[in-house]
Amino acid sequence: MQNIREPTHAGAWYTDNSIKLNKQLQHWFDDAISDGIHNNSRSKVIIAPHAGLSFSGRTAAYAYSAANISQYKRIIILGPSHHVYLKSCALSPFDAYDTPLGTLSIDKEINDELSSTKAFKRMSKVTDEDEHSFEMHTPFIKKLANEFVKSFLLNIFTNNINRHDIKIVPILVGNISHEREVEYGKYFAKYINDPETLGSRFRYTYYRPSRNEPGGRLGKFDDVDETGDSIHESISGLDHEAWDILSEALKDPKQTHESFTKYLSETGNTICGRHAFGILLGALHHANRDYTSGSVKWTHYTQSSKALLPTDSSVSYSAGYMTM
Template identity: 40%
Template sequence: MPVRKAVHAGSWYSDSGPELSRQLDYWLNQADVTHGPARAIIAPHAGYQYCGACGGHAYRQISPVVVQKIFILGPSHHVRLTGCALSAVKKYKTPLYDLNIDTAVNKELEMTGQFEWMDVDTDENEHSIEMHLPYIAKVMENYKNQFTIIPILVGSLTPDREAYYGRILSSYLADPKNLFVISSDFCHWGQRFRFTHYDRSYGSIYQSIEGLDRLGMSIIENLNPTEFTNYLKKYGNTICGRHPIGILLQAIQELLRNDNSQNVSLKFLRYAQSSQCRNMNDSSVSYASAALVIE
Protein backbone atom coordinates (compact mmCIF):
# COMPACT_ATOMS: atom_id res chain seq x y z
CA MET A 1 0.00 0.00 0.00
CA PRO A 2 1.40 3.42 -0.92
CA VAL A 3 2.09 6.34 1.40
CA ARG A 4 0.33 9.68 0.85
CA LYS A 5 2.78 12.55 0.46
CA ALA A 6 2.45 15.85 2.34
CA VAL A 7 1.59 17.63 -0.93
CA HIS A 8 0.90 21.08 0.55
CA ALA A 9 3.99 21.17 2.78
CA GLY A 10 6.24 24.01 1.68
CA SER A 11 3.33 26.08 0.35
CA TRP A 12 0.23 26.01 2.58
CA TYR A 13 2.33 25.25 5.65
CA SER A 14 6.01 24.86 6.46
CA ASP A 15 7.85 21.77 5.25
CA SER A 16 10.41 22.21 8.05
CA GLY A 17 9.50 19.99 10.99
CA PRO A 18 11.12 22.21 13.67
CA GLU A 19 9.63 25.41 12.23
CA LEU A 20 6.18 23.87 11.85
CA SER A 21 6.34 22.50 15.39
CA ARG A 22 7.18 25.97 16.76
CA GLN A 23 4.30 27.57 14.87
CA LEU A 24 1.78 25.01 16.07
CA ASP A 25 3.07 25.29 19.64
CA TYR A 26 2.62 29.06 19.49
CA TRP A 27 -0.97 28.87 18.24
CA LEU A 28 -1.90 26.16 20.76
CA ASN A 29 -0.40 28.21 23.59
CA GLN A 30 -2.47 31.23 22.52
CA ALA A 31 -5.63 29.23 23.29
CA ASP A 32 -7.10 27.98 26.56
CA VAL A 33 -9.02 24.82 27.39
CA THR A 34 -12.50 26.31 27.66
CA HIS A 35 -14.68 23.52 26.23
CA GLY A 36 -13.08 20.14 26.60
CA PRO A 37 -12.11 17.40 26.54
CA ALA A 38 -13.46 17.46 22.98
CA ARG A 39 -15.04 14.39 21.40
CA ALA A 40 -15.28 16.27 18.10
CA ILE A 41 -13.95 19.54 16.73
CA ILE A 42 -14.76 21.73 13.76
CA ALA A 43 -11.71 23.51 12.37
CA PRO A 44 -10.63 25.21 9.10
CA HIS A 45 -8.45 23.83 6.30
CA ALA A 46 -6.88 26.86 4.60
CA GLY A 47 -3.22 27.89 4.51
CA TYR A 48 -1.89 28.24 8.04
CA GLN A 49 -1.00 31.91 7.51
CA TYR A 50 -4.75 32.51 7.29
CA CYS A 51 -6.30 30.02 9.68
CA GLY A 52 -3.54 28.44 11.79
CA ALA A 53 -4.29 30.62 14.80
CA CYS A 54 -8.04 29.97 14.55
CA GLY A 55 -7.53 26.21 14.32
CA GLY A 56 -5.43 26.21 17.47
CA HIS A 57 -8.49 27.01 19.58
CA ALA A 58 -10.21 23.80 18.47
CA TYR A 59 -7.14 21.58 18.81
CA ARG A 60 -6.42 22.97 22.30
CA GLN A 61 -9.61 21.27 23.54
CA ILE A 62 -8.32 17.76 22.75
CA SER A 63 -7.12 15.47 25.55
CA PRO A 64 -4.49 13.36 23.74
CA VAL A 65 -4.07 10.88 26.60
CA VAL A 66 -7.50 9.33 25.93
CA VAL A 67 -7.58 9.48 22.11
CA GLN A 68 -6.85 6.27 20.19
CA LYS A 69 -8.67 6.74 16.87
CA ILE A 70 -9.15 10.01 14.97
CA PHE A 71 -11.81 10.25 12.27
CA ILE A 72 -11.17 13.14 9.85
CA LEU A 73 -14.15 14.15 7.70
CA GLY A 74 -13.21 16.52 4.89
CA PRO A 75 -15.26 17.82 1.96
CA SER A 76 -14.28 16.88 -1.59
CA HIS A 77 -13.25 19.99 -3.56
CA HIS A 78 -12.08 18.37 -6.83
CA VAL A 79 -13.89 15.05 -7.31
CA ARG A 80 -17.64 14.65 -7.61
CA LEU A 81 -18.84 12.18 -4.95
CA THR A 82 -22.40 11.36 -3.96
CA GLY A 83 -21.22 9.35 -0.97
CA CYS A 84 -18.10 9.05 1.17
CA ALA A 85 -14.68 7.60 0.32
CA LEU A 86 -11.95 6.00 2.40
CA SER A 87 -8.21 6.33 1.93
CA ALA A 88 -6.50 3.36 0.31
CA VAL A 89 -3.01 4.23 1.57
CA LYS A 90 -1.19 2.90 4.62
CA LYS A 91 0.26 6.13 5.99
CA TYR A 92 -0.03 9.90 5.65
CA LYS A 93 3.26 11.79 5.74
CA THR A 94 3.69 15.06 7.65
CA PRO A 95 6.85 17.11 8.28
CA LEU A 96 6.62 15.99 11.94
CA TYR A 97 6.09 12.22 11.57
CA ASP A 98 3.93 9.76 9.62
CA LEU A 99 0.34 9.03 10.69
CA ASN A 100 -0.95 5.45 10.41
CA ILE A 101 -4.31 4.63 8.80
CA ASP A 102 -6.61 2.37 10.82
CA THR A 103 -7.13 -0.45 8.32
CA ALA A 104 -9.41 -2.38 10.70
CA VAL A 105 -11.92 0.48 10.96
CA ASN A 106 -11.67 1.03 7.20
CA LYS A 107 -12.64 -2.62 6.73
CA GLU A 108 -15.60 -2.21 9.10
CA LEU A 109 -16.81 0.84 7.19
CA GLU A 110 -16.30 -0.89 3.83
CA MET A 111 -18.49 -3.76 5.07
CA THR A 112 -21.46 -1.37 5.31
CA GLY A 113 -21.42 -1.11 1.51
CA GLN A 114 -21.74 2.68 1.77
CA PHE A 115 -18.09 3.70 1.28
CA GLU A 116 -15.93 3.74 -1.82
CA TRP A 117 -12.16 4.07 -2.03
CA MET A 118 -10.29 7.16 -3.19
CA ASP A 119 -7.19 6.56 -5.28
CA VAL A 120 -3.87 8.15 -4.33
CA ASP A 121 -4.21 10.96 -6.89
CA THR A 122 -7.61 11.97 -5.52
CA ASP A 123 -6.21 11.74 -1.99
CA GLU A 124 -3.17 13.88 -2.76
CA ASN A 125 -5.11 16.48 -4.78
CA GLU A 126 -7.45 17.14 -1.85
CA HIS A 127 -6.37 19.54 0.91
CA SER A 128 -9.34 19.39 3.30
CA ILE A 129 -7.94 16.38 5.19
CA GLU A 130 -4.22 17.11 4.79
CA MET A 131 -4.41 20.53 6.45
CA HIS A 132 -5.42 18.87 9.73
CA LEU A 133 -2.62 16.31 9.79
CA PRO A 134 0.17 18.56 11.17
CA TYR A 135 -2.10 19.75 13.98
CA ILE A 136 -3.07 16.16 14.80
CA ALA A 137 0.58 15.11 14.75
CA LYS A 138 1.52 17.98 17.05
CA VAL A 139 -1.24 17.46 19.60
CA MET A 140 -0.61 13.70 19.68
CA GLU A 141 3.21 13.81 19.54
CA ASN A 142 3.67 12.26 23.00
CA TYR A 143 1.44 9.35 21.94
CA LYS A 144 2.59 8.98 18.35
CA ASN A 145 2.56 5.18 18.33
CA GLN A 146 -0.72 4.87 20.23
CA PHE A 147 -3.30 6.24 17.80
CA THR A 148 -4.53 5.76 14.24
CA ILE A 149 -6.46 7.95 11.81
CA ILE A 150 -9.49 7.28 9.60
CA PRO A 151 -9.65 9.89 6.79
CA ILE A 152 -13.08 10.12 5.14
CA LEU A 153 -13.67 12.22 2.02
CA VAL A 154 -17.27 13.47 2.03
CA GLY A 155 -19.15 14.18 -1.19
CA SER A 156 -22.27 16.18 -2.02
CA LEU A 157 -24.84 14.44 0.13
CA THR A 158 -28.58 14.81 0.39
CA PRO A 159 -29.94 15.32 3.92
CA ASP A 160 -31.08 11.69 3.90
CA ARG A 161 -27.55 10.51 3.04
CA GLU A 162 -26.08 12.74 5.78
CA ALA A 163 -28.48 11.04 8.21
CA TYR A 164 -27.45 7.59 6.94
CA TYR A 165 -23.72 8.26 7.41
CA GLY A 166 -24.48 9.87 10.77
CA ARG A 167 -26.12 6.63 11.92
CA ILE A 168 -23.14 4.57 10.72
CA LEU A 169 -20.61 6.80 12.49
CA SER A 170 -22.62 7.42 15.68
CA SER A 171 -21.36 4.21 17.30
CA TYR A 172 -17.78 5.46 16.83
CA LEU A 173 -18.69 8.91 18.18
CA ALA A 174 -20.17 7.19 21.26
CA ASP A 175 -16.73 5.81 22.21
CA PRO A 176 -14.76 8.32 24.35
CA LYS A 177 -11.50 6.94 22.90
CA ASN A 178 -12.47 8.27 19.46
CA LEU A 179 -12.12 11.85 18.22
CA PHE A 180 -13.88 13.37 15.21
CA VAL A 181 -12.23 16.20 13.26
CA ILE A 182 -14.70 18.02 11.00
CA SER A 183 -12.89 20.00 8.30
CA SER A 184 -14.65 23.16 7.14
CA ASP A 185 -14.07 26.76 6.23
CA PHE A 186 -17.04 29.08 6.47
CA CYS A 187 -18.27 31.80 4.09
CA HIS A 188 -16.39 32.12 0.78
CA TRP A 189 -17.44 35.61 -0.24
CA GLY A 190 -16.78 37.47 -3.51
CA GLN A 191 -17.38 37.33 -7.21
CA ARG A 192 -14.73 34.63 -7.66
CA PHE A 193 -16.81 32.41 -5.34
CA ARG A 194 -20.09 33.47 -7.00
CA PHE A 195 -21.45 34.51 -3.62
CA THR A 196 -22.00 38.18 -2.81
CA HIS A 197 -24.85 38.14 -0.27
CA TYR A 198 -24.85 41.51 1.50
CA ASP A 199 -27.25 42.56 4.25
CA ARG A 200 -26.59 46.28 4.63
CA SER A 201 -28.25 46.39 8.04
CA TYR A 202 -25.02 44.94 9.46
CA GLY A 203 -22.88 47.81 8.14
CA SER A 204 -19.84 46.95 6.04
CA ILE A 205 -19.69 43.83 3.85
CA TYR A 206 -17.34 42.00 6.23
CA GLN A 207 -19.78 42.64 9.09
CA SER A 208 -22.62 41.20 6.99
CA ILE A 209 -20.47 38.12 6.28
CA GLU A 210 -19.78 37.68 9.99
CA GLY A 211 -23.48 38.07 10.81
CA LEU A 212 -24.38 35.36 8.30
CA ASP A 213 -21.65 33.05 9.58
CA ARG A 214 -22.57 33.58 13.21
CA LEU A 215 -26.20 32.78 12.45
CA GLY A 216 -25.03 29.47 10.97
CA MET A 217 -22.69 28.84 13.91
CA SER A 218 -25.54 29.41 16.35
CA ILE A 219 -27.73 26.94 14.46
CA ILE A 220 -24.93 24.34 14.49
CA GLU A 221 -24.62 24.83 18.26
CA ASN A 222 -28.34 23.99 18.51
CA LEU A 223 -27.42 20.52 17.14
CA ASN A 224 -30.43 20.49 14.82
CA PRO A 225 -29.47 19.12 11.37
CA THR A 226 -32.81 20.10 9.77
CA GLU A 227 -32.43 23.69 10.96
CA PHE A 228 -28.91 23.77 9.49
CA THR A 229 -30.15 22.40 6.15
CA ASN A 230 -32.90 25.02 6.04
CA TYR A 231 -30.37 27.79 6.83
CA LEU A 232 -28.19 26.67 3.91
CA LYS A 233 -31.19 26.58 1.57
CA LYS A 234 -32.36 30.03 2.63
CA TYR A 235 -29.05 31.90 2.48
CA GLY A 236 -26.82 29.72 0.30
CA ASN A 237 -23.85 30.36 2.60
CA THR A 238 -20.76 28.82 1.00
CA ILE A 239 -19.69 26.68 3.97
CA CYS A 240 -17.56 24.11 2.17
CA GLY A 241 -17.70 21.53 4.96
CA ARG A 242 -21.49 21.68 5.27
CA HIS A 243 -21.85 17.95 4.55
CA PRO A 244 -19.24 16.80 7.11
CA ILE A 245 -20.95 19.15 9.61
CA GLY A 246 -24.30 17.64 8.63
CA ILE A 247 -22.99 14.12 9.26
CA LEU A 248 -21.72 15.17 12.71
CA LEU A 249 -25.08 16.72 13.62
CA GLN A 250 -26.89 13.57 12.48
CA ALA A 251 -24.48 11.34 14.45
CA ILE A 252 -25.16 13.44 17.57
CA GLN A 253 -28.92 13.08 17.07
CA GLU A 254 -28.55 9.29 16.74
CA LEU A 255 -26.47 9.28 19.93
CA LEU A 256 -29.19 11.18 21.80
CA ARG A 257 -31.89 8.86 20.47
CA ASN A 258 -29.99 5.91 21.95
CA ASP A 259 -29.19 7.65 25.26
CA ASN A 260 -30.86 10.98 25.97
CA SER A 261 -29.34 11.17 29.45
CA GLN A 262 -26.06 12.39 27.96
CA ASN A 263 -25.18 16.07 28.20
CA VAL A 264 -24.03 17.11 24.71
CA SER A 265 -22.69 20.60 24.10
CA LEU A 266 -21.10 22.10 20.98
CA LYS A 267 -19.56 25.58 21.23
CA PHE A 268 -17.75 27.81 18.76
CA LEU A 269 -14.59 29.23 20.28
CA ARG A 270 -13.03 31.43 17.60
CA TYR A 271 -13.97 33.19 14.38
CA ALA A 272 -11.73 34.90 11.81
CA GLN A 273 -11.73 36.17 8.22
CA SER A 274 -8.86 36.09 5.72
CA SER A 275 -9.50 39.80 5.01
CA GLN A 276 -12.18 42.43 5.58
CA CYS A 277 -14.37 42.96 2.50
CA ARG A 278 -15.47 46.56 2.06
CA ASN A 279 -16.52 46.66 -1.60
CA MET A 280 -17.98 44.27 -4.14
CA ASN A 281 -14.59 43.62 -5.77
CA ASP A 282 -13.12 42.23 -2.54
CA SER A 283 -13.14 38.59 -1.49
CA SER A 284 -12.55 36.66 1.70
CA VAL A 285 -12.87 33.28 3.37
CA SER A 286 -14.13 32.86 6.93
CA TYR A 287 -12.82 30.42 9.53
CA ALA A 288 -14.41 29.10 12.71
CA SER A 289 -13.35 26.60 15.37
CA ALA A 290 -15.67 24.63 17.63
CA ALA A 291 -15.54 21.78 20.13
CA LEU A 292 -18.09 19.12 21.09
CA VAL A 293 -18.22 17.82 24.66
CA ILE A 294 -20.23 14.72 25.66
CA GLU A 295 -20.72 14.04 29.37
Protein backbone atom coordinates in the same frame (compact mmCIF):
# COMPACT_ATOMS: atom_id res chain seq x y z
CA MET B 1 5.81 -2.20 3.05
CA GLN B 2 3.37 0.51 4.06
CA ASN B 3 1.62 2.53 1.38
CA ILE B 4 2.24 6.06 2.70
CA ARG B 5 0.68 9.29 1.47
CA GLU B 6 3.28 12.03 1.20
CA PRO B 7 2.53 15.52 2.62
CA THR B 8 1.87 16.91 -0.85
CA HIS B 9 0.97 20.41 0.35
CA ALA B 10 3.96 20.85 2.64
CA GLY B 11 6.29 23.55 1.39
CA ALA B 12 3.39 25.45 -0.17
CA TRP B 13 0.38 25.51 2.14
CA TYR B 14 2.60 25.26 5.19
CA THR B 15 6.29 24.87 5.91
CA ASP B 16 7.92 21.51 5.28
CA ASN B 17 10.62 22.26 7.86
CA SER B 18 9.78 20.23 10.96
CA ILE B 19 11.52 22.60 13.38
CA LYS B 20 9.82 25.69 11.96
CA LEU B 21 6.45 23.93 11.80
CA ASN B 22 6.70 22.72 15.38
CA LYS B 23 7.62 26.22 16.55
CA GLN B 24 4.74 27.77 14.60
CA LEU B 25 2.20 25.29 15.98
CA GLN B 26 3.53 25.77 19.50
CA HIS B 27 3.09 29.53 19.19
CA TRP B 28 -0.56 29.11 18.19
CA PHE B 29 -1.20 26.60 20.96
CA ASP B 30 0.38 29.04 23.42
CA ASP B 31 -2.03 31.74 22.23
CA ALA B 32 -5.01 29.44 22.68
CA ILE B 33 -3.90 28.37 26.14
CA SER B 34 -3.35 32.01 27.12
CA ASP B 35 -6.93 32.68 26.08
CA GLY B 36 -8.18 29.91 28.33
CA ILE B 37 -8.62 27.07 25.81
CA HIS B 38 -7.36 23.97 27.60
CA ASN B 39 -7.73 20.28 26.89
CA ASN B 40 -11.08 18.89 27.96
CA SER B 41 -11.41 15.22 28.84
CA ARG B 42 -14.99 15.28 27.53
CA SER B 43 -14.21 16.78 24.12
CA LYS B 44 -15.57 14.48 21.42
CA VAL B 45 -15.77 16.59 18.26
CA ILE B 46 -13.26 19.14 16.99
CA ILE B 47 -14.38 21.80 14.49
CA ALA B 48 -11.43 23.33 12.66
CA PRO B 49 -10.64 24.96 9.29
CA HIS B 50 -8.37 23.50 6.62
CA ALA B 51 -6.86 26.39 4.65
CA GLY B 52 -3.17 27.21 4.37
CA LEU B 53 -1.78 27.43 7.88
CA SER B 54 -0.74 31.07 7.50
CA PHE B 55 -4.44 31.85 7.06
CA SER B 56 -6.23 29.41 9.36
CA GLY B 57 -3.59 27.75 11.53
CA ARG B 58 -4.11 29.95 14.56
CA THR B 59 -7.86 29.34 14.42
CA ALA B 60 -7.34 25.57 14.12
CA ALA B 61 -5.11 25.61 17.20
CA TYR B 62 -7.99 27.13 19.16
CA ALA B 63 -9.96 23.97 18.35
CA TYR B 64 -7.25 21.36 18.86
CA SER B 65 -6.23 22.89 22.19
CA ALA B 66 -9.47 21.47 23.57
CA ALA B 67 -8.63 17.90 22.51
CA ASN B 68 -7.37 15.55 25.21
CA ILE B 69 -5.88 13.46 22.46
CA SER B 70 -4.14 10.92 24.69
CA GLN B 71 -7.45 9.27 25.61
CA TYR B 72 -8.31 8.39 22.01
CA LYS B 73 -7.12 5.62 19.72
CA ARG B 74 -8.37 7.22 16.51
CA ILE B 75 -9.61 10.45 15.00
CA ILE B 76 -12.20 10.34 12.21
CA ILE B 77 -11.63 13.32 9.91
CA LEU B 78 -14.60 14.39 7.77
CA GLY B 79 -13.19 16.54 4.97
CA PRO B 80 -15.07 18.13 2.05
CA SER B 81 -14.09 17.22 -1.50
CA HIS B 82 -12.44 20.10 -3.38
CA HIS B 83 -11.11 18.42 -6.53
CA VAL B 84 -13.54 15.70 -7.56
CA TYR B 85 -17.33 15.70 -7.86
CA LEU B 86 -18.62 13.10 -5.45
CA LYS B 87 -22.19 12.14 -4.54
CA SER B 88 -21.12 9.88 -1.69
CA CYS B 89 -18.28 9.52 0.81
CA ALA B 90 -14.90 7.93 0.14
CA LEU B 91 -12.10 6.30 2.13
CA SER B 92 -8.35 6.71 1.81
CA PRO B 93 -6.41 4.09 -0.18
CA PHE B 94 -3.29 4.63 1.93
CA ASP B 95 -1.99 2.91 5.06
CA ALA B 96 -0.59 6.07 6.60
CA TYR B 97 -0.17 9.83 6.17
CA ASP B 98 3.30 11.30 6.44
CA THR B 99 3.77 14.76 7.95
CA PRO B 100 6.87 16.89 8.55
CA LEU B 101 6.49 15.88 12.21
CA GLY B 102 6.19 12.14 11.61
CA THR B 103 3.77 9.54 10.32
CA LEU B 104 0.13 8.95 11.28
CA SER B 105 -1.25 5.47 10.59
CA ILE B 106 -4.72 5.02 9.15
CA ASP B 107 -7.00 2.79 11.20
CA LYS B 108 -7.36 -0.16 8.84
CA GLU B 109 -9.96 -1.88 11.01
CA ILE B 110 -12.34 1.10 10.84
CA ASN B 111 -11.57 1.66 7.16
CA ASP B 112 -12.44 -1.95 6.34
CA GLU B 113 -15.53 -1.83 8.55
CA LEU B 114 -16.89 1.21 6.72
CA SER B 115 -15.93 -0.24 3.34
CA SER B 116 -17.90 -3.41 4.08
CA THR B 117 -21.12 -1.37 4.22
CA LYS B 118 -20.79 -0.70 0.46
CA ALA B 119 -21.84 2.92 1.13
CA PHE B 120 -18.28 4.24 0.85
CA LYS B 121 -16.14 4.50 -2.25
CA ARG B 122 -12.37 4.35 -2.22
CA MET B 123 -10.42 7.43 -3.27
CA SER B 124 -7.74 7.07 -5.90
CA LYS B 125 -4.25 7.90 -4.70
CA VAL B 126 -4.23 11.00 -6.90
CA THR B 127 -7.52 12.23 -5.42
CA ASP B 128 -6.24 11.71 -1.88
CA GLU B 129 -2.95 13.45 -2.64
CA ASP B 130 -4.68 16.39 -4.34
CA GLU B 131 -7.11 16.91 -1.46
CA HIS B 132 -5.92 19.27 1.29
CA SER B 133 -8.78 19.08 3.80
CA PHE B 134 -7.25 16.10 5.66
CA GLU B 135 -3.61 17.06 5.37
CA MET B 136 -4.10 20.47 6.98
CA HIS B 137 -5.27 18.74 10.17
CA THR B 138 -2.45 16.22 10.41
CA PRO B 139 0.29 18.54 11.76
CA PHE B 140 -1.95 19.47 14.70
CA ILE B 141 -2.78 15.85 15.44
CA LYS B 142 0.83 14.72 15.17
CA LYS B 143 2.02 17.69 17.20
CA LEU B 144 -0.21 16.66 20.07
CA ALA B 145 0.75 13.00 19.80
CA ASN B 146 4.55 13.03 19.65
CA GLU B 147 7.58 14.06 21.66
CA PHE B 148 7.72 17.54 20.13
CA VAL B 149 5.11 18.65 22.69
CA LYS B 150 6.90 20.84 25.24
CA SER B 151 6.94 20.08 28.92
CA PHE B 152 4.28 22.60 29.94
CA LEU B 153 1.85 21.09 27.43
CA LEU B 154 2.65 17.66 28.81
CA ASN B 155 1.46 18.91 32.18
CA ILE B 156 -1.80 20.06 30.62
CA PHE B 157 -2.35 16.79 28.80
CA THR B 158 -1.96 13.35 30.36
CA ASN B 159 1.49 11.88 30.86
CA ASN B 160 1.20 9.16 28.21
CA ILE B 161 0.84 11.63 25.34
CA ASN B 162 4.52 11.12 24.48
CA ARG B 163 4.66 9.16 21.20
CA HIS B 164 0.95 8.37 21.55
CA ASP B 165 0.08 6.08 18.65
CA ILE B 166 -3.19 7.66 17.59
CA LYS B 167 -4.61 6.65 14.21
CA ILE B 168 -6.69 8.61 11.72
CA VAL B 169 -9.62 7.77 9.43
CA PRO B 170 -9.89 10.34 6.61
CA ILE B 171 -13.38 10.43 5.07
CA LEU B 172 -13.89 12.46 1.89
CA VAL B 173 -17.41 13.94 1.94
CA GLY B 174 -19.09 14.68 -1.36
CA ASN B 175 -21.98 16.92 -2.35
CA ILE B 176 -24.71 14.87 -0.70
CA SER B 177 -28.33 15.65 0.11
CA HIS B 178 -29.86 16.16 3.55
CA GLU B 179 -31.29 12.64 3.34
CA ARG B 180 -27.89 11.17 2.48
CA GLU B 181 -26.32 13.05 5.38
CA VAL B 182 -28.81 11.33 7.68
CA GLU B 183 -28.06 7.98 6.05
CA TYR B 184 -24.30 8.36 6.47
CA GLY B 185 -24.89 9.49 10.03
CA LYS B 186 -26.09 5.95 10.80
CA TYR B 187 -22.65 4.55 9.96
CA PHE B 188 -20.92 6.94 12.35
CA ALA B 189 -23.42 6.75 15.22
CA LYS B 190 -21.56 3.88 16.90
CA TYR B 191 -18.39 5.97 17.05
CA ILE B 192 -20.24 8.74 18.88
CA ASN B 193 -20.69 6.22 21.69
CA ASP B 194 -17.12 4.88 21.42
CA PRO B 195 -14.96 6.47 24.16
CA GLU B 196 -11.82 5.86 22.09
CA THR B 197 -12.93 7.78 18.97
CA LEU B 198 -12.61 11.52 18.38
CA GLY B 199 -14.26 13.22 15.43
CA SER B 200 -13.15 16.16 13.66
CA ARG B 201 -14.93 28.11 3.28
CA PHE B 202 -16.70 30.55 2.01
CA ARG B 203 -17.41 32.66 -1.10
CA TYR B 204 -19.64 35.61 -0.28
CA THR B 205 -22.64 36.27 -2.57
CA TYR B 206 -25.42 36.97 -0.08
CA TYR B 207 -25.91 40.31 1.66
CA ARG B 208 -28.36 41.78 4.12
CA PRO B 209 -28.18 45.24 5.69
CA SER B 210 -28.73 43.81 9.17
CA ARG B 211 -29.51 40.48 10.81
CA ASN B 212 -33.18 41.39 11.22
CA GLU B 213 -33.68 42.40 7.58
CA PRO B 214 -34.18 40.18 4.54
CA GLY B 215 -31.17 39.62 2.32
CA GLY B 216 -30.50 38.80 -1.28
CA ARG B 217 -27.86 37.84 -3.80
CA LEU B 218 -25.20 40.47 -4.29
CA GLY B 219 -23.97 40.98 -7.83
CA LYS B 220 -20.48 42.18 -8.70
CA PHE B 221 -21.71 45.66 -9.63
CA ASP B 222 -24.47 46.03 -7.03
CA ASP B 223 -24.38 48.80 -4.45
CA VAL B 224 -24.20 48.10 -0.74
CA ASP B 225 -26.64 49.85 1.59
CA GLU B 226 -24.46 52.54 3.18
CA THR B 227 -26.81 52.81 6.17
CA GLY B 228 -26.58 49.10 6.93
CA ASP B 229 -23.83 46.66 7.81
CA SER B 230 -20.69 46.53 5.71
CA ILE B 231 -20.15 43.35 3.70
CA HIS B 232 -17.68 41.87 6.20
CA GLU B 233 -20.10 42.63 9.04
CA SER B 234 -22.88 40.91 7.11
CA ILE B 235 -20.59 37.92 6.55
CA SER B 236 -19.85 37.74 10.26
CA GLY B 237 -23.55 37.96 11.06
CA LEU B 238 -24.34 35.09 8.70
CA ASP B 239 -21.52 32.97 10.08
CA HIS B 240 -22.55 33.56 13.67
CA GLU B 241 -26.12 32.69 12.77
CA ALA B 242 -24.78 29.30 11.68
CA TRP B 243 -22.96 29.09 15.03
CA ASP B 244 -26.23 29.76 16.85
CA ILE B 245 -27.99 26.98 14.94
CA LEU B 246 -25.21 24.42 15.40
CA SER B 247 -24.91 25.30 19.08
CA GLU B 248 -28.25 23.51 19.55
CA ALA B 249 -26.86 20.26 18.10
CA LEU B 250 -26.80 18.34 21.38
CA LYS B 251 -30.25 19.50 22.46
CA ASP B 252 -32.05 18.24 19.35
CA PRO B 253 -29.76 16.92 16.58
CA LYS B 254 -32.60 16.19 14.16
CA GLN B 255 -34.19 19.64 14.46
CA THR B 256 -30.77 21.29 14.31
CA HIS B 257 -30.03 19.41 11.09
CA GLU B 258 -33.29 20.59 9.54
CA SER B 259 -32.67 24.18 10.68
CA PHE B 260 -29.11 24.12 9.34
CA THR B 261 -30.24 22.79 5.95
CA LYS B 262 -32.90 25.51 5.77
CA TYR B 263 -30.35 28.18 6.72
CA LEU B 264 -27.98 27.04 3.96
CA SER B 265 -30.80 27.03 1.41
CA GLU B 266 -31.97 30.52 2.36
CA THR B 267 -28.59 32.23 2.65
CA GLY B 268 -26.44 30.33 0.18
CA ASN B 269 -23.59 30.49 2.70
CA THR B 270 -21.10 28.05 1.17
CA ILE B 271 -19.75 26.64 4.41
CA CYS B 272 -17.08 24.21 3.30
CA GLY B 273 -17.89 21.61 5.92
CA ARG B 274 -21.66 21.83 5.60
CA HIS B 275 -22.11 18.19 4.54
CA ALA B 276 -19.67 17.01 7.21
CA PHE B 277 -21.78 18.89 9.75
CA GLY B 278 -24.86 17.21 8.29
CA ILE B 279 -23.33 13.76 8.75
CA LEU B 280 -22.31 14.64 12.31
CA LEU B 281 -25.84 15.79 13.13
CA GLY B 282 -27.19 12.57 11.60
CA ALA B 283 -24.77 10.54 13.71
CA LEU B 284 -25.75 12.41 16.88
CA HIS B 285 -29.41 11.68 16.14
CA HIS B 286 -28.89 7.99 15.41
CA ALA B 287 -26.59 7.50 18.41
CA ASN B 288 -29.69 8.16 20.52
CA ARG B 289 -27.85 9.05 23.71
CA ASP B 290 -28.35 11.62 26.43
CA TYR B 291 -26.36 14.75 25.58
CA THR B 292 -27.77 16.97 28.35
CA SER B 293 -24.40 17.24 30.08
CA GLY B 294 -22.64 18.13 26.82
CA SER B 295 -22.16 21.43 25.08
CA VAL B 296 -20.95 23.10 21.88
CA LYS B 297 -18.18 25.65 22.40
CA TRP B 298 -16.98 28.14 19.78
CA THR B 299 -13.43 29.28 20.47
CA HIS B 300 -12.23 31.41 17.56
CA TYR B 301 -13.44 33.27 14.47
CA THR B 302 -11.58 35.30 11.88
CA GLN B 303 -11.84 36.42 8.26
CA SER B 304 -9.09 36.43 5.65
CA SER B 305 -9.97 40.04 4.79
CA LYS B 306 -12.56 42.68 5.65
CA ALA B 307 -14.67 42.79 2.48
CA LEU B 308 -16.11 46.21 1.68
CA LEU B 309 -17.06 45.79 -1.99
CA PRO B 310 -18.89 43.02 -3.88
CA THR B 311 -15.68 42.42 -5.83
CA ASP B 312 -13.69 41.75 -2.65
CA SER B 313 -13.05 38.17 -1.58
CA SER B 314 -13.24 36.88 1.95
CA VAL B 315 -12.94 33.52 3.66
CA SER B 316 -14.19 32.86 7.18
CA TYR B 317 -12.46 30.49 9.60
CA SER B 318 -14.18 29.09 12.69
CA ALA B 319 -13.03 26.84 15.52
CA GLY B 320 -14.91 24.98 18.19
CA TYR B 321 -15.53 21.67 19.89
CA MET B 322 -18.27 19.51 21.41
CA THR B 323 -18.19 17.85 24.79
CA MET B 324 -20.25 14.78 25.65
